Amino acid sequence: MQVTNQMGEVHEVPTEKGQGPNYVLPFILITSLFFLWGMAHSLDGILIPHLKKACQLNNRQSTLIDTAIYLAYFLMAIPAGMIIKKIGYKNSIITGLLVFAAGAFLFVPAANSRDYNMFLIGLFIIGCGLTVLETSANPYAAILGPAESSSFRLNLAASFNGLAAAVGPFLGGIFILSGVNHSPEQMAAMPDAERIAYLTGEAAAVKLPYIILGTILVLVAVLFYFMHLPSMKPDHTEVEVKPGFFSVLKYRHLSWAVVAQFFYVGAQVCVTSFFIRIAQKEAGLDEKTAAFYFGIYGALFMIGRFLGTFFLKYVKDYVLLSIYAVLSAILCAVAIYGSGIYVIYALGAIGFFMSIMFPTIFSLGLVGLKSNTETGSSWLVMSIVGGAILPYGMGTLIDMNHDDIQSGYIIPLVCFLVILYFGVFGHKVKKAA
Template identity: 35%
Template sequence: MPAKNPYLGSLSILTSLFFMWGFITCLNDILIPHLKSIFILNYTQVMLVQFCFFAAYLIVSVPSGYFVERFNYQKGIITGLALASLGCCLFYPAAEWLSYPLFLAAFFVLASGITLLQVAANPYVTILGQPETASSRLTLTQAFNSLGTTLAPYFGGLFILALPVKTTEELKSLDAEALAVYQSAQAQLVQLPYLWLAGSLLAIALVFALIKLPTITPSAIEHSGTDRPVNDNKNAWHYRHLLLGALGIFVYVGAEVSIGSFLISYLGEPAIAGLSAQDASHYVSFYWGGAMLGRFVGASLMQRIPAGKLLAFNACAAVLLVLIAMSWNGPIAMWSLLAIGLFNSIMFPTIFSLALNRLGKHTGQGSGILCAAIVGGAVLPVVQGLFADRIGLQAAFFIPALCYGYIAYYGWRGSRFGVAGGASVPE
């Protein structure tokens, strides 16, 4: 980030948000095998965790976009933090009452707060600086999101997976009393970490309530040079590159979440690594740590390489790695799947910033549309779970392979278009 950017201080403060929602989102990957064991669920049933979490993006994103446009980015951030804190608090009674439906409700409320945070913070970062460096700027702040996702598996493995997770066969061998004791002990491990998270989110909300961030109005965006919309009379839904970008966000988040959600189970497969859930949780950090490293490198590369071309290259590399993970066994398959994180690194911020290019006063609405597309994280893991229950976990990774194929197309061609009718958008 160039030091001459007058908004450098504000961007530095905003990085805390990217860290927190990355940390919280990645904890789902730890909770999935944990809840699968507590409630004796199959892959399809446990993927309702991701369905409820990411369904919030579909339901809450567009209203959040209007909220941000009606009020401002700072109030959107504060409200989102408070709502996310409430969601974390709901984990306590869910664990106390051993209620899977209440766990799912807690995931939805938590994700609703994070959705509002993303709708406010992502476009805010693209606006605070020169339009031509928006992809690089958002990629750099997203690197701190990846720092959160890298640390979360260690945190979750240490506290949430502190007790060994039993397999389905082991659970079936327990009598009713022993099973109740096991379920209660495992569920209680969730309570304290999520209370800590609730307190941290409230503390950050207080900080944002006390500081003064730059006020960016729709009219200021509208007249910000190259960020001016191609056709001022149309709303965000008329921009082809935005709609193709929304599909790109849908399949990207679906692929990323699917891989992360199944990683612990994949690494536990005897033909791959045969790791316990706690040991496998440590390797999940390599997946998210690769994304963090790639974002720092990518932010620099995009100062010299067109963002769309770098996006297409990374997507092609991800397709190749998924195919290897599907076809091979042992360490080669294991590290191929983990290495996908490195190439995931620039995808979300690059698709997001390319899709918002030249939307002008429709940026808030466009951000809401893109965040709604994050619902891919709700849909595609469940689809992969359905296939995993039928054709096997390893073969089911064809779902993310298809997703990365579309992203390669968007980076190479789809991101070049603007309004319906063929107006081009520079990369």
């Protein structure tokens, strides 16, 4: 039996004893969102080397692409939680999709003017839309069924985020990257008209992909508008006093989850932001071939998500997280001290082992929060600001070491050690006195 509330959401009510609601279709719809925001993030790894070339940037400036999109997560996390409470999951999802689309469409005037600041504004708007989507979809997928299988559901949905991580670099390599690179000396020797035409053409390459992406987002928003989603509210058998936004951090496992998520997102963005550049410089690959290997990294990330979802049926989530953190740290060391194509193999393998980290940390952080789930989710989404801060630090370190990209990978190595601590100790549910 379905009861519709004033926000257009549907409460599922069992019609017979022992009969529960069917959440298959809502789960499929929510899973599609994981794919869409995965596409946005997978294209960031293409945009960084591409706009570095088109807008003539250094490494530190190019990482402002990450800063713009992930800073939005930090600034919008609290408002996103308020939006969900005010207008419900369904309307929040539609809002996030439309804001996401607006940022994508802004790439057209940014490319026309080759204005890097306008690109950053578009990415910030995209980040705001993604924040609302993720703040809505992650806890929604977690509570869309039995609590004991929340990690499984989140990893299953996030597997399609991994699919986007595989598809995005391939599409970006085909439609955005030209494969044409000129040294600073060659650029300086070009006549002004030829140089401007080259840079303008490079900037214009982003227009069609982002127009298509924005159009798809609007169509999906229309689909959600006409669909009914169950309004999921966790049942509580006892009276619970709900702490304030900061008081919820008394749950120590949530606090550690926020720290671990900060370093995880920072590590992931660091690895992907400089993947193409390190493939070009250390493995001697051209731009399009480097994008192909970046797609392989995404494919391994996707495979890791699906296999990780399977492994979680037999291995405790915190145990698998700890094992993967150790292996990722070892592979980071290979990327720092290795040479040639083996550096790229190591980074690809990191993609496999990072695959389950975000949803696993997220679900471990929400354990036992009950009516504080939305607040805890906002904190975990805010921690994504690690993707804004740590890559900027990595870019600065690389510039300080005269464009030695390998030296920058010490930052994700440290990140994986922090995640290891969370997997071994920090995840344990314990509320401070």
